[in-house]
Amino acid sequence: MIKSKSTKSKPKKVSIPILQQLLDKIFSVYIRLRHANQFGFCKCITCGEMLSWVRIQNGHYIDRRHIATRYDERNCHPQCPRCNIGSRGNHEKYKRAIVAEYGVKVLEELESGKRSIEKLTVADYQDKIAYYKAEVKRLKKEKGL
Ligand SMILES: [Zn+2]
Numbered sequence: 001m002i003k004s005k006s007t008k009s010k011p012k013k014v015s016i017p018i019l020q021q022l023l024d025k026i027f028s029v030y031i032r033l034r035h036a037n038q039f040g041f042c043k044c045i046t047c048g049e050m051l052s053w054v055r056i057q058n059g060h061y062i063d064r065r066h067i068a069t070r071y072d073e074r075n076c077h078p079q080c081p082r083c084n085i086g087s088r089g090n091h092e093k094y095k096r097a098i099v100a101e102y103g104v105k106v107l108e109e110l111e112s113g114k115r116s117i118e119k120l121t122v123a124d125y126q127d128k129i130a131y132y133k134a135e136v137k138r139l140k141k142e143k144g145l
Helices: 016-035 081-086 091-102 104-115 122-143
Strands: 041-043 050-052 057-060 076-079
Touching (some): 016 122, 076 081
Antiparallel strands (some): 041 050
């Protein structure tokens, strides 16, 4: 498809997949910064390895394809690439970490989100992106990272 170069200033229609990509990116930065210590290091939720916030990943307990928990801060923690990708999330250890951190009720809540058919609207995405952008800015300043 050839993009037409219109000079009219019509507002562009933003697509959900693009917004989702943007939100994934900023949310991941937020999760890693949030858990980073004063030296900018995060502990892997499942093996305990310390890695720079820049190199560690945002690991989801409930798989990212479930939208209800995709941006739930209790479902997302810094995780080393070996656990996140190599061990496919290291699920059993992740489960124990969630229970230790938040209790069984939260674990059940996250699990039940799998059955949710919740969908995010364009406005939902835009709100979340704005919120996490501001949070990232705040955390970077606060932690000097
Ligand atoms: Zn790990």
